[in-house]
Structure formats: C-alpha cells, structure tokens
Amino acid sequence: NKLPPSPTKLPIIGNLHQLGSLPHRSMHKLSKKYGPVMLLHFGSKPVIVASSVDAARTIMKTHDLVWSNRPKSRIADRLFYGCKDVAFSPYGEYWRQIKSITVLHLLSNKRVQSYRDIREEEISNMIVKIRQECDSNSSSSVIDLRDYLCSLTNDIVSRVALGRKYNEGQGGMNAKVTLDEFGELLGTFSIGDYIPRLEWINKINGLDSKVEKVAKELDTFLESVIEEHVSRKNNGEYSTGEAKDFVDVLLEIQNGKETGFLLQRDSLKAIILDNFAAGVDTTYTALEWIMTELLRHPRVMKKLEDEVRELGQGKTEITEDDLRNMHYLKAVIKETLRLHPPIPLLIPRVSTEDIELLGYHIPAKTQVIINAWAIGRDPLSWDDPEEYRPERFLNSNIDIKGLHFELIPFGAGRRGCPGTAFAIVVIELALSRLVHKFNFSLPKPEELDMTEASGVAVRRKSPLLALATPYSSYY
Numbered sequence: 001n002k003l004p005p006s007p008t009k010l011p012i013i014g015n016l017h018q019l020g021s022l023p024h025r026s027m028h029k030l031s032k033k034y035g036p037v038m039l040l041h042f043g044s045k046p047v048i049v050a051s052s053v054d055a056a057r058t059i060m061k062t063h064d065l066v067w068s069n070r071p072k073s074r075i076a077d078r079l080f081y082g083c084k085d086v087a088f089s090p091y092g093e094y095w096r097q098i099k100s101i102t103v104l105h106l107l108s109n110k111r112v113q114s115y116r117d118i119r120e121e122e123i124s125n126m127i128v129k130i131r132q133e134c135d136s137n138s139s140s141s142v143i144d145l146r147d148y149l150c151s152l153t154n155d156i157v158s159r160v161a162l163g164r165k166y167n168e169g170q171g172g173m174n175a176k177v178t179l180d181e182f183g184e185l186l187g188t189f190s191i192g193d194y195i196p197r198l199e200w201i202n203k204i205n206g207l208d209s210k211v212e213k214v215a216k217e218l219d220t221f222l223e224s225v226i227e228e229h230v231s232r233k234n235n236g237e238y239s240t241g242e243a244k245d246f247v248d249v250l251l252e253i254q255n256g257k258e259t260g261f262l263l264q265r266d267s268l269k270a271i272i273l274d275n276f277a278a279g280v281d282t283t284y285t286a287l288e289w290i291m292t293e294l295l296r297h298p299r300v301m302k303k304l305e306d307e308v309r310e311l312g313q314g315k316t317e318i319t320e321d322d323l324r325n326m327h328y329l330k331a332v333i334k335e336t337l338r339l340h341p342p343i344p345l346l347i348p349r350v351s352t353e354d355i356e357l358l359g360y361h362i363p364a365k366t367q368v369i370i371n372a373w374a375i376g377r378d379p380l381s382w383d384d385p386e387e388y389r390p391e392r393f394l395n396s397n398i399d400i401k402g403l404h405f406e407l408i409p410f411g412a413g414r415r416g417c418p419g420t421a422f423a424i425v426v427i428e429l430a431l432s433r434l435v436h437k438f439n440f441s442l443p444k445p446e447e448l449d450m451t452e453a454s455g456v457a458v459r460r461k462s463p464l465l466a467l468a469t470p471y472s473s474y475y
C-alpha cells in the first residue's frame with residue numbers, strides 16, 4: 001500500500017499554499033522533486049498529480065474507466081442544472097447518453113462540415129475588419145489580435161450553437177455580459193469544494209450570490225433562445241438546406257425516437273452551455289498563442305507565409321480544401337499546443353475504485369490532475385523541449401487526438417474532448433487566412449510580455465498587439 005511521494009502539507013489547507021497563481025508551473029516544479037506521480041492535498045482532498053507520459057497513458061488508456069469520473073464542483077453544479085452537461089456530469093449511464101449525443105449528433109465530422117459556411121463567413125468578416133482598421137490608418141495598423149480572435153470564436157460558436165450571434169438582437173448585450181461572467185465563474189476557485197468547513201466564506205465574499213444571479217440570467221436567456229427556435233419551426237420559417245444549429249438538433253432528438261433517450265429541458269440547456277464553456281476561450285487562446293509564437297519567431301512566420309501564399313497563389317480566399325496540403329501550418333499548430341496547451345491541467349478526474357498507478361497505491365475517490373503542460377516539455381519525450389521548432393512534427397506521426405500521450409492538449413480516452421475536429425478546423429482556417437492576407441510583426445519586439453494569466457484556460461496576461469500590414473499582392 002505504497003502511497004506516492006508528497007510534499008509536506010499544512011493543517012486545514014494541505015498543499016493549497018504551494019499552488020500559486022499558475023498551478024501548472026508550480027506543480028511542474030514540485031514534480032521535479034517528488035516525481036511524475038505525486039500526492040498533494042487540496043484542503044482535505046487527496047489529489048494525485050501526473051506529470052509523465054507513462055502516468056498519463058496509464059490513467060487515460062490502461063485504467064481509463066476507473067478514472068472516468070469528475071470531482072464535484074459546487075459552481076458547476078449550480079450553473080449546469082445539477083451537472084447535467086457533458087464536461088462535469090459524473091460518469092455513468094446519463095453521461096454516456098449525452099456524450100454520445102454530443103459526439104454523434106452535434107460534433108460529428110458531418111455536422112462540423114455542415115458549419116463550413118459559418119466558419120468561412122465569420123473568418124472573412126474578421127479579415128475585412130482588420131483590413132478596414134489598416135486602411136483607416138493609411139496602410140498598417142497596430143491591432144489587438146485578442147479582440148479579433150475572441151470575437152471570431154464567440155461568433156462562430158454562437159451561430160453554431162444558437163443559430164445567431166448572442167450579442168445581437170433583443171437582450172443581446174445582456175447575454176454577452178452574462179456569458180462573460182459565466183466563463184469567469186467556471187474558472188473561480190471555490191474554497192468549499194476542498195475545505196467544506198470553510199464553505200461559509202463563499203456566502204460572505206459574494207460568490208454564492210453571484211453564481212445564483214448568473215445561473216438565473218443564463219436560464220432566462222436560454223429559455224428565450226429555445227422559444228425562438230420552437231416558434232420559428234411552428235411558423236415554418238426554416239428553409240431547406242439550412243444548416244441546423246445545436247438547439248435545432250437537440251429539439252429534434254429530445255423525444256428519444258432516434259436515441260432511445262428522452263432529453264429533458266435542463267439537459268438540453270446544460271449541453272448548450274457546455275459548448276460556450278468548453279469551446280470559446282480554449283479556441284481563441286490557442287490562436288492567440290500561435291500568433292504570439294509566430295511573432296516571436298520570424299523564421300517560422302516566413303516559412304508559414306511561404307507555404308500558405310504558395311498554395312493560395314492566385315486565389316482570393318484560402319478555402320478549407322486548401323488546408324489538407326498545409327503541412328507546415330499543421331506543424332505550427334501542434335508545436336504551439338505542445339508548449340501552450342490552452343487547458344494545461346486538463347479537466348480533473350476522480351477514481352471510482354482502488355487502483356495501482358506506476359507502483360503506487362491510489363485509493364478510490366482520489367482526484368487526479370494530468371499536467372499536460374509539463375508532459376509537453378518533458379525532455380524524455382522531446383529534444384530541446386523549450387525550443388519552438390515546428391519542424392519536429394514534419395516527419396513524425398505524433399497527433400493531438402489523444403493517441404500519443406506526449407501531446408494531449410485535448411485530453412484522451414472516454415473523457416477526451418469531443419470538440420477537437422471543430423476547434424482544429426477553425427484554428428487552421430483562421431490562421432491560414434490571416435497569414436495569406438497580412439504581414440504581421442511586433443510593434444516593439446523587446447516589449448513582448450509572455451506572462452500567463454491564471455484560470456482554467458491559460459491565456460496571455462496581456463492581449464497580443466501586432467502590427468498588421470495588408471500583404472502587397474492582396475488581390
């Protein structure tokens with residue numbers, strides 16, 4: 001019954017004081033001393049931190065079933081109608097049903113393909129806006145890339161999930177504020193989850209009432225979106241060939257005729273919310289890190305420009321058909337996700353029975369955190385791991401789909417991300433079109449700040465500013 005090594009813990013808080021504001025970095029540092037499987041305590045809760053390829057493979061492949069549960073989160077519980085969403089739902093029959101609905105009906109390759117027009121249109125809109133900003137400054141302009149990338153992913157996910165941009169129409173701006181607050185709350189540490197006797201703090205510091213307020217506002221918003229869909233359908237306002245959004249699809253299958261599973265209203269709303277929680281910040285964070293690394297590495301930027309511009313020669317727009325041949329672009333994306341996985345600690349899991357992990361005994365109900373950020377920098381798996389070198393992926397079969405445990409930005413196994421294909425095609429198309437249409441450089445290279453912000457999705461602390469100049473052979 002050998003437990004993994006553990007740093008000394010303090011009474012009541014355990015090892016919480018050692019996590020700091022960037023836990024992926026603190027845990028990486030601790031793992032260098034205590035090893036790839038170490039035991040921490042968050043308050044009274046035992047938490048295993050896995051920081052090697054072998055540990056990740058054992059958890060997410062060999063014993064995936066034992067580790068397929070999620071720990072309870074009070075905030076997620078309130079915001080997702082009692083964790084009726086996919087990401088926070090406990091492992092079991094209910095989760096299996098809604099995950100299969102998500103994989104087969106919402107995010108299948110065919111469905112992702114059906115959203116092609118939305119992606120192309122929204123990315124073109126972004127390109128036009130950047131171009132206008134450049135023109136208004138006579139030729140080049142320093143632009144806030146985060147702003148553009150964040151609006152882009154918000155607009156795409158919103159149109160795909162709800163059928164329209166949520167910040168437009170009646171009550172649109174309120175919805176935007178509520179969804180922003182919702183994202184923020186999901187990244188908030190709730191002390192009561194780890195030290196139940198301190199739960200009262202959430203009442204005093206206003207967290208509980210904020211969660212309550214946002215949950216109610218979200219519900220009103222989602223109800224109005226669903227009602228809009230129902231009345232459109234009743235009035236026969238749909239045209240043939242129109243891509244169905246997630247609400248349409250879920251309303252269509254809610255009676256269970258196709259799935260053998262009745263979908264209640266709360267489940268439907270929770271599943272819709274999941275896509276905002278899981279899909280927006282992650283995707284724009286990835287794009288922002290990619291642009292950051294390209295701006296820091298002009299050699300790589302030049303090579304990417306050459307590939308994209310050669311394949312895009314004579315074309316007004318890069319299309320999704322062109323992406324297949326953009327091998328360097330794919331390597332750039334993988335190399336960035338290796339160094340900057342948007343969710344560096346993935347989403348925690350919890351064991352359902354006693355299990356052995358690399359020679360250590362792990363009792364049932366232990367939480368596990370997989371440090372994908374540390375694994376992406378492990379010198380045992382990567383030559384010169386700190387070096388940004390996309391070429392390492394050109395003659396390699398390592399992919400991001402959860403089969404190669406040295407690169408797991410989307411997790412792996414039963415609980416792996418169902419939105420991988422959706423996210424990757426948005427990232428590839430947005431990146432290729434940006435590079436096709438503009439030259440980018442840093443306004444002040446010496447001032448590029450690489451500090452990370454704290455949160456579940458770890459983005460840059462400061463928004464990325466870049467000097468954009470329309471590429472001379474633009475049409």
Ligand code: HEM
Nearest residue numbers: 086087278279282283346347410411412415416417419423
């Ligand atoms: C670059 C973009 C994205 C990244 C880096 C990412 C990453 C992740 C990670 C690390 C997990 C946890 C996996 C695990 O526990 O093994 C996850 C789960 C999930 N992701 Fe993504 N994701 C992205 C985009 C998306 C998109 C666009 C959607 C939906 C439209 C989505 C929906 C989900 C859902 C529903 C889960 C929960 C799965 C479950 O618990 O069974 N993700 N994602």
